[in-house]
Amino acid sequence: MIGLLGWLGWIFLRRLKALPTKKQFIYAGLLSMLVVMCVGSLTDFHFFIPANAFLFFLTVAIACSPSFYKGHTHLLHLGWFKRALFVAICVLAVWVPTCKTIAWRLMFQGRGLKLEARAFVYEKAVPYYPSPRNAMRLAVTYYNIGVHSRNLELRYAYWRQANRVAKMYLERYPKDKELSLLYVRTRDLP
Numbered sequence: 020m021i022g023l024l025g026w027l028g029w030i031f032l033r034r035l036k037a038l039p040t041k042k043q044f045i046y047a048g049l050l051s052m053l054v055v056m057c058v059g060s061l062t063d064f065h066f067f068i069p070a071n072a073f074l075f076f077l078t079v080a081i082a083c084s085p086s087f088y089k090g091h092t093h094l095l096h097l098g099w100f101k102r103a104l105f106v107a108i109c110v111l112a113v114w115v116p117t118c119k120t121i122a123w124r125l126m127f128q129g130r131g132l133k134l135e136a137r138a139f140v141y142e143k144a145v146p147y148y149p150s151p152r153n154a155m156r157l158a159v160t161y162y163n164i165g166v167h168s169r170n171l172e173l174r175y176a177y178w179r180q181a182n183r184v185a186k187m188y189l190e191r192y193p194k195d196k197e198l199s200l201l202y203v204r205t206r207d208l209p
Contacts, residue, residue: 031050032050034046035047035050049078052078073108074108074109074111074112077105077108118147118148119147119148121144121147121148122144122145122147122148122150122153123148125140125141125143125144125147126140126141126144126153126156128140129141129144134160134163134164134167135164137160138157138160138161138164141153141156141157141160142157144157145157149188149191151188151191151192151195151197151198154184154185154187154188154198155185155188155195155197155198155201157184158181158184158185158188158198158201159181159201161177161178161180161181161184162177162178162181162201162204162205164177165177165178165181178205179205181201181205182201182202182205182206185198185199185201185202185205186202189202
């Protein structure tokens with residue numbers, strides 16, 4: 020892999036030197052974007068997300084696009100629609116991981132808090148990334164608040180809230196086993 024990356028880097032830098040001066044800045048930006056995406060994929064940038072994978076391969080295609088024929092460089096021309104599409108994909112490739120990161124940070128931050136504070140933090144996290152796991156954490160927190168509550172009305176109110184969250188996310192993710200169990204457990208309340 021290191022040899023392949025070194026070879027690709029050598030090809031890209033060779034093409035960078037052959038481009039006209041005014042196009043070198045755009046091409047160097049594409050190369051730095053590829054490097055950032057590759058380094059990010061080693062940590063927490065997932066290429067299985069379609070927007071990320073499409074953006075990465077589109078960037079590779081644009082970086083490879085200048086062709087050489089007898090010392091003459093044919094450059095890629097992007098029209099306004101392709102530029103707008105490229106910018107939209109860039110925005111999506113940044114927005115989705117950012118929302119997931121915010122949700123993950125809030126979920127991680129809420130683990131050490133008391134139940135009421137945890138529910139408050141989880142309520143803020145779920146809209147950023149409404150996955151069944153995050154919804155389950157929120158619903159279980161509501162359920163546990165109800166279990167530990169001495170007031171009977173407050174207990175049932177929190178259990179109804181847990182049921183509401185479980186029901187809402189079961190409509191989106193009908194095969195989630197834990198949400199189904201929690202929904203059945205809190206379904207028959209007075």
